[in-house]
Amino acid sequence: MPDPEPPIRSQIRERVRAAWQRAEADGALPALSAGTDAPAVELAHPQNTEHGDLATNLALRLARPLRLSPMRIAEALATALRAEGSIAESGPISAADIAAPGFVNLRLSPAFLERTLDGVRSADQAFGRVTAAQPRNVNIEFVSANPTGPLTVGNARGAFVGDLLSRVLEAGGQQVTREYYFNDTNRQIVMLGASLVARRTNQAIPEDGYHGEYVRELAQELPDEIWSRAMEVGAERDAIIGAWAAHRVRSGIEASLEALGVRFDVWKTEDSLHAEGWVQRAIDRLRDGGHVYEQDGALWFRSTAFGDDKDRVIYRSDGTSTYFAADIGYVTEKFSRGFDRLIYVWGADHHGTVARNRNAAEAMGYDREAVQMLLIAWVHFIRDGADISMSKRSGEFITLDELLAEVGADAARWYFASRAHTTGIDFDIEAAKDPTAANPVHYVRYAHARICSILRKGEGLGLRPSGSLAGTLAGDPAALGLAKQVVRLPEVVEDAAAAGETQGITAYATELATALHAYYRDRRVVDADEPETSTARLALMDAARVSLAATLALLGISAPESM
RNA sequence: GCGCCCGUAGCUCAGUGGAUAGAGCGGAUGGCUUCGGACCAUCAGGCCGGGGGUUCGAAUCCCUCCGGGCGCGCCA
Numbered sequence A: 001m002p003d004p005e006p007p008i009r010s011q012i013r014e015r016v017r018a019a020w021q022r023a024e025a026d027g028a029l030p031a032l033s034a035g036t037d038a039p040a041v042e043l044a045h046p047q048n049t050e051h052g053d054l055a056t057n058l059a060l061r062l063a064r065p066l067r068l069s070p071m072r073i074a075e076a077l078a079t080a081l082r083a084e085g086s087i088a089e090s091g092p093i094s095a096a097d098i099a100a101p102g103f104v105n106l107r108l109s110p111a112f113l114e115r116t117l118d119g120v121r122s123a124d125q126a127f128g129r130v131t132a133a134q135p136r137n138v139n140i141e142f143v144s145a146n147p148t149g150p151l152t153v154g155n156a157r158g159a160f161v162g163d164l165l166s167r168v169l170e171a172g173g174q175q176v177t178r179e180y181y182f183n184d185t186n187r188q189i190v191m192l193g194a195s196l197v198a199r200r201t202n203q204a205i206p207e208d209g210y211h212g213e214y215v216r217e218l219a220q221e222l223p224d225e226i227w228s229r230a231m232e233v234g235a236e237r238d239a240i241i242g243a244w245a246a247h248r249v250r251s252g253i254e255a256s257l258e259a260l261g262v263r264f265d266v267w268k269t270e271d272s273l274h275a276e277g278w279v280q281r282a283i284d285r286l287r288d289g290g291h292v293y294e295q296d297g298a299l300w301f302r303s304t305a306f307g308d309d310k311d312r313v314i315y316r317s318d319g320t321s322t323y324f325a326a327d328i329g330y331v332t333e334k335f336s337r338g339f340d341r342l343i344y345v346w347g348a349d350h351h352g353t354v355a356r357n358r359n360a361a362e363a364m365g366y367d368r369e370a371v372q373m374l375l376i377a378w379v380h381f382i383r384d385g386a387d388i389s390m391s392k393r394s395g396e397f398i399t400l401d402e403l404l405a406e407v408g409a410d411a412a413r414w415y416f417a418s419r420a421h422t423t424g425i426d427f428d429i430e431a432a433k434d435p436t437a438a439n440p441v442h443y444v445r446y447a448h449a450r451i452c453s454i455l456r457k458g459e460g461l462g463l464r465p466s467g468s469l470a471g472t473l474a475g476d477p478a479a480l481g482l483a484k485q486v487v488r489l490p491e492v493v494e495d496a497a498a499a500g501e502t503q504g505i506t507a508y509a510t511e512l513a514t515a516l517h518a519y520y521r522d523r524r525v526v527d528a529d530e531p532e533t534s535t536a537r538l539a540l541m542d543a544a545r546v547s548l549a550a551t552l553a554l555l556g557i558s559a560p561e562s563m
Numbered sequence B: 001g002c003g004c005c006c007g008u009a010g011c012u013c014a015g016u017g018g019a020u021a022g023a024g025c026g027g028a029u030g031g032c033u034u035c036g037g038a039c040c041a042u043c044a045g046g047c048c049g050g051g052g053g054u055u056c057g058a059a060u061c062c063c064u065c066c067g068g069g070c071g072c073g074c075c076a
Helices: A010-025 A058-066 A070-084 A110-127 A154-170 A185-200 A214-221 A224-233 A237-260 A270-274 A278-288 A325-334 A348-363 A400-407 A409-417 A438-461 A478-486 A490-498 A503-520 A533-554
Strands: A054-055 A093-098 A105-106 A138-142 A175-182 A265-268 A292-295 A299-300 A312-316 A340-347 A373-376 A379-383 A425-428
Touching: A010 A054, A010 A070, A010 A105, A010 A154, A010 A490, A058 A070, A070 A093, A105 A110, A110 A299, A110 A348, A110 A478, A110 A533, A138 A154, A154 A175, A154 A237, A154 A340, A154 A379, A154 A400, A154 A409, A154 A425, A154 A490, A175 A237, A185 A237, A214 A237, A237 A325, A237 A409, A265 A270, A265 A278, A270 A278, A270 A325, A278 A292, A278 A325, A278 A348, A299 A348, A299 A373, A299 A425, A312 A325, A312 A348, A325 A340, A325 A348, A340 A348, A340 A503, A348 A373, A348 A425, A400 A409, A409 A438, A409 A503, A409 A533, A478 A503, A490 A503, A490 A533
Parallel strands: A138 A175, A138 A340, A175 A265, A340 A373, A379 A425
Antiparallel strands: A054 A105, A093 A105, A292 A299, A299 A312
């Protein structure tokens, strides 16, 4: 696949940069004095349309180092843009205005937009993908819920955020591996086994055992042969039954994620990290560096040497390993696979473990900046104004499957994609399941369906989108307005990938849908008496369809052809 | 007490150095002989938690206070 065309913003940025250089070469602007960092050329979409399609504050940024007034610099930049040929009928810019206190406001030329839209249509499903300035091989680990019970609504946000982030990074040109980590060796599994045994024998479930209805079901499904074997060995009874149950639970978790449209490339178990020697190798490595010591019979990592509050136990005094032991083995294992960036999507309650993990990575010689933890803030699931509590152990919770059955994957995806992961949010179940266009996700999906309907209408009259939009936008503000929204997707993706956030994409999707509806209001697309106009407008519809479909695909949300 | 995150319209949330702070919902008003009215348009609604500072320019950066969440274990 050829490299995608760079976002329009990047193309214009190069023009501005070239104009700046020309202004310097022509003597219109002095050169920056040695040792002064050149300011970046920033381009923004002004909110006020009178300020053009793209605006740069470069003159304002240059005023101080050049000791010139911003307006004078802006004037020189505009003149240089003209001299460069960037402002011309065939150039990308049709006009450059300067405005106080020193902005240069640029307007995109219709011919440039027409060419870009033709490119959008031929890119089709690849539209919106961009090339990364620094391509990375990224490992992103998320969900990683222990196999002690079904996924709950509490796991929903992490699942969607991890999936959405993966999609966005991929579209942004990164190579992404999605990974799920099962803690399958610790005492929670034993507790799960003990809970099953209690259910099976009608005893009281241990206080810190698992009380959910699913435990009763698992106890009933437990094969007699497993039961008999576990009873024979006695001491290992709970562990054996727990292991069986964890295996069953894991299958359910995988099925739930599948239903969400969340897929993983690698499923890793804690057990394998020990068995394959990764934990031991990591500890050896730390020991070689003098980063571990023994005290009170336990093995400690000297985390305080890297700024942590206290040192951290790797092996307890009873010889058992902590989760942290597996964590450091896992870091080693991940880096051994060639990743140069590790992302962990964790619940906010894990924030206390961030420092030790990054510290250990640094101690083992890795770049701590390559190890990033995303802490996902809590979600309050609200129904009729009441908070729905969730606790896997108490057994009072809504499963992820139940949430999905009620509100649907599309609506749930949108809900999480449109909110920053650092912010605690209220998830109103009644609002999310609203099937009408009052729900933004359906408003956008409807726009796509509407376009498809119009295309079908044209098809029925023998009118098909023309091959090129050349010469059809100039003088049509309605078409230009829609076109400018359609072509923005690549830069929206670029920003989202750089920030590791998805809110910008849902915001863009809404704006694009609004632009489509506005165009629909102002222009009749299909008119049997005006075939030439119709085919041109159908071509614009086709470009809008591509952009809407690509945006929704990026979010993992369906784009129906009819609703 | 210490650390991290958060505080923006009635509600749910965007915006993290630029021009008059935005969207959706909710509220008010208006628009269908017309390609899908699941739509569109207009209006009302903000000392951006308070105060101080940095800057030509602050919701955004720094300090401080207030309020909320989460953490501070040889638990996970």
